[in-house]
Structure formats: structure tokens, C-alpha cells
Amino acid sequence: MKSLAELEEIRKKALDKINIRKENNGVRIVVGMATCGIAAGARPVMNTIVEELKKRNINDVTVTMTGCIGVCRLEPIVEVLDPDGSRVTYVNMTPEKAQHIVSEHIVNGRICLDYTIGEVEKKEKSKA
């Protein structure tokens, strides 16, 4: 070991190994992973989110799973929870849409309105 900078290099690389275990007070992304969600393809959605965050070096966002949220017909469901308590619920997720949520909502802070439960239900109603 020659310098603090060299140590910092190792630390940065090692951070990826353990970040998941650090306390995070930032945004939480929750993916519905009950039987219905998994059948509808929640697993690739979750993995996409984890990978996208990593690619962008975003470390203060926690990705967790939850059980059935109760609107199985709209699965896969992804919720983004702000530390201030606000919550945005995205439905009918795909890996592509999930990518979008990371780049738009998480990085730029712009909610992807088209995917939210409110918009989707409105559209469903107008079709009916």
C-alpha cells in the first residue's frame, strides 16, 4: 500500500460488494414479488433495476421486494418510495420500462407518468 489514494481505489471497488448492507436513508424501490408478480415477470424487472443502478454508480437507492400488493392484474408492480414518504406506483412493468424509471425518475427526478397506476387505470376505463 503506497497511498491513501490507492486505498480509496480498493475501497470504491469493494463498496459494490457491501453497499446493500449499508444503512440507506435514500429512495427505496420495492418490487412486488408474490407468485402473481413472479409469473408476470417481476424477476427480470428487479434484476434490471439493480443492474441499471449499478451501471450509473447510484449507491443510495435500496431495492427490495415485497409480497402481493393486491392488484395482481397490473403486475409486475414497482413502487418508488421517497424518504419524505411520497410514493409512486408503477404497473405492468417490463425490463425496458424499468430501465426508463431508473434513468428518468431516479436520475432526473421526473416521474414517468405513463406507467403510473393512475394513468394506466384511467386508460383502462376509457377503453371499457
Added chain:
Amino acid sequence: MQIYRSHVLVCGGTGCTSSNSEKIIKEFEVQLSKEKIDNEVKVVKTGCFGLCAQGPVVVVYPEGAMYTMVKVEDVKDIVSEHLVKGRIVKRLLPKDNMDIDKDDASLEKVEFFKKQVRIALRNCGVINPEDIDEYIAFDGYKALGKVLTEMTPDQVIDSVKKSGLRGRGGGGFPTGLKWEFTAKSQNQQKYVLCNADEGDPGAFMDRSVLEGDPHSVIEAMTIAGYAVGASQGYIYVRAEYPIAVKRLQIAIKQAKEYGLLGNNIFDSGFSFDLEIRLGAGAFVCGEETALMTSIEGKRGEPRPRPPFPAVKGLWQKPTLLNNVETYANIPVIFLKGAEWFASIGTAKSKGTKVFALGGKINNTGLVEVPMGTTMREVIYEIGGGIPNGKKFKAAQTGGPSGGCIPASHIDVPIDYDSLIELGSMMGSGGLIVMDEDNCMVDIAKFFLEFTVDESCGKCPPCRIGTKRMLEILERITDGKGEEGDIEKLEILAKNIKASALCGLGQTAPNPVLSTLRYFRNEYEAHVKDKKCLAGVCKSLMRYVIQPDACKKCGICARNCPVNCIEGDKTKAYVIDQEKCIKCGTCMEKCPFKAIFKNA
């Protein structure tokens, strides 16, 4: 690098390893690959979480959900429910955490952890102790880097002094001062030692640190080496700690590979090397001069001080000796600042202390609390109180060198000075809780038996004096106590304390003196009335059948192993006290609760 969405931490501490955590790790690997998520979920072996009595412990991140008493059969559920479907397996959560929302299942919400502040144990149960990268990720070796590249040895010592850190090995000597004395001794060759002998029965704080976070001790010893001007260190650890020894060996090897031990660390010109020395587990070898004699390859006997180790220690060279937990605090002092450290605790005791909770308490295990936390908080809030609704009687601190804190002082803030005022001491952190069913004379006898066994025999006050004290205690608990025995104990205690050569003998009478101070009535009851108020001392105990309550069923007589109960359908049964061996079977078996202890 492979990215994992979830980490499963399985405790690999001594407690959990003996309750099968190795098999649990294997089972996780099997189940994860069965569900085809082994590339999404990583299994990590960590150090002790402190809840050893409820082990094996498993924590799943990012939720931080803690599962206790996990059996191999439970692994399947954790994988299929939690890791596949995201549903917390509620039946495996710690007891006080039951029936709560899954969002609240995280570690921090468990009552046991809420009041704890983890400095020395900061990485225990969080990192994989066999992976130096994980230690570095949690800011490991940053303190060493800062010290070696930005500070002079004097500045380092100054910071330790300012932090107010005191030795966690028993005596509570100010650590900064000790470093300063050793630094001031002029010599080409000096040594830095770590005391990991941990001989106090029931204590396992140091073992947990070494098992869960060995690099923190290595980093701290290197910092100490720089501060006092030593280039060689030894960790003296008891051979009965095989997991700790193995993790230390791995850690030292990894640190050497990274150049964090060895020559010219951080390009500063400072070199430091570290070796492990195994002890055979004699209590006296934890005493500093005996420890050094033992490292020198001789029989571990104490020698007179002065000269103090800071002047003439190992191989007659100036030597710094600190305890494992003392060292574990050092890196944090440099990362967060001496002022930060000094802001925790009480006026004269800074930082935190780790305690091993044992005895009559619901949550046995390891806890770390700020100095100044009250005994009540530790026992009732963190420890979960006394089992079976029994009454708290006293807590023993300081092991065989300490004393007890009675219920009347349960609200005292715990620090070095308050415990000494009460006639006990901080000691290394063993904390044994006693309830109404414990006999205090019996407790004192237990600790004295330990010191008599462990006395090295070098000096007569300890070798003969403690033996005499033990004989008196045995007499008292056997119901053969004589008028004047209590006073004899006091005189012997005073003389041994004043004349024994080392700390072992000097402190050996403490458990007797302190129980005498608070529970003299129990001693007197044993001696004068031949009664053990708690019903522990067998010779003083009688099982008696209450004639009015006896329904003459004969069940007791049939179950008595020595056939000493007589009676028939016409008259109540009676116990022959001469023959009774006090096994208690009759009382247990009587369906009408007609048999009493100690009437």
C-alpha cells in the same frame, strides 16, 4: 463483477457455529441454486451478532431482516418465501419482534439492538471477516493511512488522550497515557502486544471481536506501533479460540499481501510486523507481566512491578499492552475524531462498553452500550428482563475480580468509577444476572473456587490465603459455619488484598467482600440459623411434607430414589431427613403440592 440483489449473512461466530451455522450455509447454497437465483443472492459468513443464545442467526439484506434459531429445514422457507417471493418468514423473527409489519422487520427495530451503540462491534455481523476488501469498504485501514501520512506520533498520542479512551481489559487505565509512557522510553526495540487471553468465566467479548472483525485489531496495533515507536507486535490469544485464531491468521496474511503490514507502509518509512502467540488458557496469563513471561517461552508467572512494561516489558524492552476491545475502538477515534468519541459516555468514562450478558436473563448475548447506561436499561430493556417473572437480586460484574451490584443500585449509570464506588468493577465485561433463587454465599464460593484453581502459587497470600477463605465458605454453606467465621473472612480478605503479588490475588477476595457488603444477612442466616434463604445450599435445605395437605397417595414415596419417605393410607407421609439426599423429586411429583422446600 457479479451484482447481487440480496445478501444472506449467516453468523459464523463460535456460538452459532456450534449450533450448526456451517450446515445452514451449505443448505442456502443448495436451495438458492434449486430456485436458480444463486447468481442473484450472495451468501456471506460473518461474525457474531450478539444474540448467540438465539443462534444460529441469519440476516437478509437489503431488508435487514433478522432470523433467529434457524434450523437447516428452515432454509428452504427463507429461500422460497423471502428471497423468491419477498415475504418475510415471520415465525423465524426474534421473539420480541413478532407480529409486526414486514417493513419493520429490520435489525434496528429489534428491541435487543435499539439501545445499543456499536463502536467496537461496528463490523461484527456486518462484514465477512475473512475478506479484507469488505473491511476496507467500511472505511477499514483509512485511519492507519491518515495516521501514517498526515500525523506525527505525538499527534497520534494526543488524539488518543483527548478521546478519553480507557483500557477495556479490566483496570481502566487511560490508554493515551500508556501510549505516551511507552513512547517516552528510549530504546531501539519496542513491542506492541494485544491481550486476547480473556480468562474471565462467561466472557466472550474479545473472541467476538477477533472472530467478527480481526482487521480492526491489526489496524489499531499498527497505529499503536507507529505512535510508540515499535516495529513488532504480538497478539496473545488462547488456543481454545480456534475460530478467532484462524480468522486472525487469514487477516494478517491478507494485510501483508496488501502491504498494510510489513515494510514501508503507506510509503511512510514506517514498518510493522505482527505475529500470533498461543496461550494455554491459564487465567493468570491474562495478567500483563505473566503474559509477557509466557510469550518469552517461560512458565506464565507474574513478576513484581515496577518496572512497568512501558519501561521494561517483553524481553526487557519497552512494551505496550492493550486489550482487544481497547484496540477495536482506536480506528474509529481517528475516523470520526477524538471529540466525537469523547462526546459519548460520562465525565470520566468515554465511549462504549461491550458486555457479555449471562445468568438469569432472557437475552443472553453480547451488547455494546454507551458508558453511563443504567443497569436497569441493560437488564430490562436490552436484556429482556428476568425469565419466569422472577425478581432481580444482583448483577455480578468484573468476574472473579469484581463484585455484585444489588437491586437497590439498579439505576446507577454504569461506568468505571460508579462501579468501583459500589465495591465492584467494570472488569472486562462479564455481566452475570442473579435472581431471587441465587444464594449469594454460593456465588462468592463459585468465584473463589475459580481463583483458587487458577492461582499460580507463586506467593503465599494468594496460594494459601484464598484456599483458607474457600474452606471457610465451604464450611458455611455446609451448615457447619461457626461464630466468628464471617470476621475471619474479612481479616483474610484484607490481608490478601494488601500482600498478594499480582492482580489475581489482590482482587480474589472481592466477590466475598462485596456479597458481604450487601448480603451480610444471608451469611449470618447460614452461620447462625443454618438456613439458606434462597434454598440453594443443599446441606441447609430440607424437604418437608405438610401433614394437612398430604392426601396420602404415596406417589412421593414411590419416586424417592433412596426410599426415605414413609407412611400409609392412615397417616400422612414423612421424610426421613437423615437419609434424604435433597434431590427434589418428591416435591416435583406430589400432585397436591404438599411438599415444601426449607420450611
